[in-house]
Amino acid sequence: MNTRDNHAPLSRDAEDDPRALAADAVADTTAATLPQPAGSGSGEVRPRVAGTSQAHESARAQVSGGATYIDDIPEVRGTLHAAPILSNVAHGRLRGIDAAAALAMPGVVDVVLHHDVSGDKMLAAFAHDEPVFAFDTVQHVGQVVGLVVARSAMQARRAARKVLLDIDPLPALMTAREAHAAGSYVLPPVTVARGDAPGALARARHTLSGNLKVGGQEHFYLEGQIAYALPLEQDQWWIHSSTQHPGEVQHWVAHALGVANHAVRVECRRMGGGFGGKETQAGHLAVWAALAAKKTGHPVKLRLDRDDDFMVTGKRHPFEYDWQAGFDDDGLLTALDLTMLAECGFSADLSGPVADRAVFHADNAYYLSDVVVRSHRCKTNTQSHTAYRGFGGPQGVIVIEAILGDIARHLGLDALDVRLRNLYGITERNVTHYQMTVEDNILQPLLARLEETSDYRRRRAQIEAWNADSPIVKRGLSITPVKFGISFTATLFNQAGALVHVYTDGSVQVNHGGTEMGQGLHTKVAQIVADELGLDFADIRMTASDTAKVPNASATAASSGTDLNGRAAQFAARQVRDNIAAYIAGQDGCKPAEVRFFAGQVISPTSSRAFPDVVGAAYAARVQLWSDGFYRTPKIHYDKHTLTGRPFYYFSYGAACCEVALDMLTGESRVLKVDILHDVGRSINPAIDIGQIEGGFVQGMGWLTTEELVWNARGVLATHAPSTYKIPATGDIPEHLRVDLWPEPNREDNVFGSKAVGEPPFMLAIAVYEALREAVAAGRGDGRPVLLKAPATAESLLRALGGLE
The missing domain is CATH 3.30.365.10 (Aldehyde oxidase/xanthine dehydrogenase, molybdopterin binding domain)
Incomplete structure (x- = not known):
């Protein structure tokens, strides 16, 4: 008999073995409750592999060095290596390319340029706005103008730096605001509205306005971008690609070579990380390697070193926001006017659906009665930004959380109470601004459980007492929820x-x-x-x-x-x-x-x-x-022109309680304690799910605290290596990091009753950002709005405290 409380979360804490706990808990809750498949017999509980913490299928091979990544594949005799020739100007007319010095270097075989593209000279991206190799103009520092092909990777890289580019500089746009002011966009703007936001703002008891700037994020996968192209008989091609989308790589390569898709085979056994950075942009490497292989008649491997990877590839989209909100005495939102400026880079890539998802998630967990959201997809002279874990969702969630935090401080209320006041309801206030009914809402009980298990109210009082007695180090505490829609917003991909x-x-x-x-x-x-x-x-x-x-x-x-x-x-x-x-x-x-x-x-x-x-x-x-x-996927549909309908099959939910400390003199901050309660439905593999929650949270923490991308006045990405770009390290992980799993199965008919886990936990880290803003407010004590640029580096925090101009 199963005696476990089906509403008790499954727990992971520093004192416990998380894998054993999770496996035991899920085993207890699944065997007696799951319906048995046809043919399983009646009355007998069938033991399950799903629902248990099996080791990752490649784990032993990975830790022993036996797992093959693309750079481990034995090279075919005659394999050559390619390296990219990069633009050193942010925007300009490309007048000429002098490769004589490179061709004279030892081991160099050839140079591949735009006139060597046998198929379409534009990549097969949906907007058809990105050249395979730059020609006529260059549009960002690091844009690939061509390749040097040599007998070793180092010979190719040294020679690529000897290629001289004759470029006449043109004016460059480096930020979303500059592009918006200039009317520079990669795609048309989108507006989604409900009710009468202007009228509701005019009638509102209170109003606030503000702006926010949130930076991008480098994917920093352990395995960099790489492709290995092998020519086969009868103009067929075998491409090894570190890609999240082999089918798109197949299409892009065929398009560039001028052959049918069936002539190109793309294979990927595993990647050393992707995070969205290998969804479209792995296709570039594969196309370039295939073109070099076609010109030379040899297999060609192209592996970017870390600096070139930073300079060539896109990042998470930076966003800027302007907003005006109306609300009542209890902090209930009655009106919202929100403008989003997405910094897309020089081409569209996936900016359209990324910006769409930001619009979809501008509500996060909250009902917006009278709202207008405007989304501008701004064209700048930077790398073409692309998919990243959360795919625009984090850029939508953070702004509404920041708004609610500002409202709470303006009214002198606890921010958690303001968030609870605005949650989606069950039978009323349960339709999103894009007209999808929220049918599986567990926000209120989930937040109530986390409030209890994290001891939020008592800790809040303790932190207020601490801050009153501590003039230098201030603390902040915040709980923020996540409601994340699961499905591709482009319905055909489901x-x-x-x-x-x-x-x-x-x-x-x-x-x-x-x-x-x-x-x-x-x-x-x-x-x-x-x-x-x-x-x-x-x-x-x-x-x-x-x-x-x-x-x-x-x-x-x-x-x-x-x-x-x-x-x-x-x-x-x-x-x-x-x-x-x-x-x-x-x-x-x-x-x-x-x-x-x-x-x-x-x-x-x-x-x-x-x-x-x-x-x-x-x-x-x-x-x-x-x-x-x-x-x-069943049930999904929406109008891509109005962004209304049901774009998601279901929602995943979660919440995090984060406590931080902030040094008022230096701006140094530290995450002290994290409690997470997250909804994965009925877990197929609790160990993997807990690992994904932990990893997603820490990666989100990096986005909001340490991972700062800086372009200088010439358009050069100054933070292009681990020495200048700081991802979270082991020392940044709080000693107390507790993850609980909400035990309710998916209410939709999903495999095993599970829910998606890859992206939703990323946004749990917004609780860190909001806790830091609480600490800043405590440090200033003046009641003014907290303007904190993300990432909240020591410099950003000092500015928010008023210590830097």
Whole structure:
């Protein structure tokens, strides 16, 4: 009998073994409550692989050095290496390229420029606004003008720096505000409105206005951007790409080479991190390497060093905001006028959907009655910014949290009470500003639970007492929630395919369209397939993502990797299982539904056989032992022109309570304590989910505290290496970091009752930013608004305190 309280969160704390706790807790809550699949028999609880903390499927290989990344692939004889030739001017007319000195250097084979592009000279991006190689003009420092190809990577890199570019400088736009003032945009603006925001502002009991600036973020994946292009017979191509979207790389390479998609095969076994940076921009590397391979007739590898990676690739979109809010005496928002300026860089890339998602998440957890949101997609002379974990969601969430924090301080109220006052309701105040009904709302009980388990009210009083007695070090405490929509906002991407092969010895191989970047997607899919076939986790082998196996796969992004590919693989495995069940039913004179797959056995009412024996016999009887599976997300729809409808299948929820300390003299800050309660539905793998929550939170903390991108007056990214760009290190992790899992399964029919976990935890770190603003307010004590630019570096904090001009 299951006696666990189904409303008690699953816990992880410094004193406990998180993996054991999570595994035990989920095992307790799943076995007695989950419906059993067809063919599992009645009355018997089937042991599950899903719901347990299996080790990552590549973990042993990774820690032993046996996991193959693209730079580990043995090089084919004759392989050459490429390095990019980079613009050193932010904006200008490209008058000439002198590669003579580079071509004279040892080992240099050739130079590849725009006239060597055999297909379209513009990349196959949806806006068709980005050249394969710069020609006529350059549009940012670091734009790739061409390649040097040599016999070693170092020879190519040294030679690339010897190429002389003749560029006539033109005026450059470096910030979103400059671009907005100049009317420079990569895409048209978007406005979403409900009610009468101007009228509601005029009638409001109180009004506040303000602005906010939030910086971008470098992806800083451990494995940099890399591609290895091998020419094959009959003008076919095999591309190894560190990419989150093999299908798009296939399309881009074919487009640039002027061949059909079926002539290009793209493969990716794993990435050393992606975070969105390898969704579109891995395609550039693959295109460049393939063009070099075509010109030279040799395989070509292109691996960016860290400095070039910083200079070439896009970041998280920086945003600037102007807002005016109306509210009552209790802090209830009655009107909001919000303008968002998204700094997109020199081309559109994914800026449209990123900026759209920021609009969608400008409400976060709160009902906005009378609201207008304007979104401007500004063109600047910087790298073309791209997808990053959260994909615009963080840029939407942070501004509404900042507004509510300002309202609370203006009224002298506890910010948590103001946030609770504005939450979405269950039967009323439950429709978003883009007209989607919030049907799965758990915000109020989730926040109430975290308020209790984090001891928020008592700690708040303690911090007020501390601040009254401490003139130098001030503390701040904040709880902020997250409501994050799950699905690609481009509806067509919400589909996936998979293949499941059962071999005659009973072993199983699985392939699907998703990619593994360390997040555990392959592990979760293997667990799902193991359950469908009644096998152990070790019986399932995952294979490389490959466009020759599953075509037209969507990017592994939008936190939907497991939702889409896990369900597709489940359907494929179920088809194989049903084929075997029908065969056994014919042998034993029973119904297929009476055949069960349990602990490596296939059991009918009259017999029990080992799975490998059944598979061998089924093969001899010519039963199909492989199948494909396909899944498309139901219910979703929206009008991309008005940004209204139901763009998301469901929402993931969470909240974090963060305590910080701030040195008033130096601006140094530290995160002291973090309590997180997060909703992953019914967890497929608690260890992986907890790891994703921890990692997402820390990465979000970096975005808001230390990771500052600085372009100088010439348009050069000055923070282009680990020496100048600071991601969080082990010393930045608070000693107290507690993660609890909300135990309720997904209310929508998602695989295993799970919810997405990749992106939503990132926004939990906004509680750090808000806690820092609380500490600044305590330090100043003057009641004025806290203007704190993000990231909240020591310099930004000193400015907010009034210590710097």
